[in-house]
């Protein structure tokens with residue numbers, strides 16, 4: 022089920038409860054049943070769905086509510102809070118400050134992910150996002166594996182009017198990454214975004230290359246790009262990447278279209294890595310910051 026339908030079904034289930042004459046256990050159970058079914062059909066993990074159900078029941082606890090309490094409001098707020106908790110991917114160590122680039126100091130952001138996930142597209146989107154907020158941003162193409170990778174980045178960067186760096190002759194991705202970052206640092210860029218190779222599947226070589234690039238450019242933030250249409254497989258994929266390149270954030274792409282976004286989001290939540298942005302289309306402006314409350318508010322319209 023696509024996300025818009027999920028939102029509609031959850032809303033409809035809550036509206037049924039609001040319309041019913043009495044808010045009792047029976048009405049509550051029937052609403053929860055419908056919400057849980059909608060979540061499962063959106064590919065959200067079974068365990069997470071049953072936790073959500075138990076948490077809602079526990080928090081609402083109709084028997085012990087004072088007579089004057091607005092039960093409908095209580096139900097709505099509880100459902101909303103638990104849906105937020107479901108997609109909340111903040112790191113276990115909640116004290117770790119989120120990455121915040123500063124103007125006048127060069128920050129390096131390195132992108133990792135499988136080929137086709139949407140890395141190059143997302144690099145450009147993020148570059149543009151920061152550029153529009155007054156940062157001086159440069160893009161470095163460290164993908165020397167795929168023929169045409171540099172051309173693609175160049176084309177995207179030109180469209181977005183973002184300066185770029187790459188090489189047609191250098192075959193060592195670590196050398197290109199280091200040279201690109203050094204160039205932009207010497208020119209006092211605020212944010213330097215490094216796009217890496219994705220190859221076509223998780224190979225040891227690819228992971229080793231990412232470690233080397235990471236050592237060479239010392240990123241302030243490493244972002245993993247993940248295709249939302251892979252649903253729950255997002256969990257194992259992000260875990261595999263996490264072991265090699267210790268990324269601190271995720272961009273979930275292709276949240277438009279027919280992606281069962283619920284599956285990917287809950288899978289990512291299980292890895293306790295924050296989703297920082299979601300890609301919502303092929304256009305360079307189709308990037309939205311991700312925060313659980315905003316996402317759920319939008320989902321429920």
Ligand code: GDP
Nearest residue numbers: 136137138139140141142274275300301302303
């Ligand atoms: P890379 O191999 O990881 O660098 O992936 P690309 O950036 O080349 O993207 C692969 C394909 O996915 C391209 O056709 C992109 O236009 C498309 N793509 C990337 N992000 C999104 C997104 O958020 N929504 C949609 N619909 N397509 C996307």
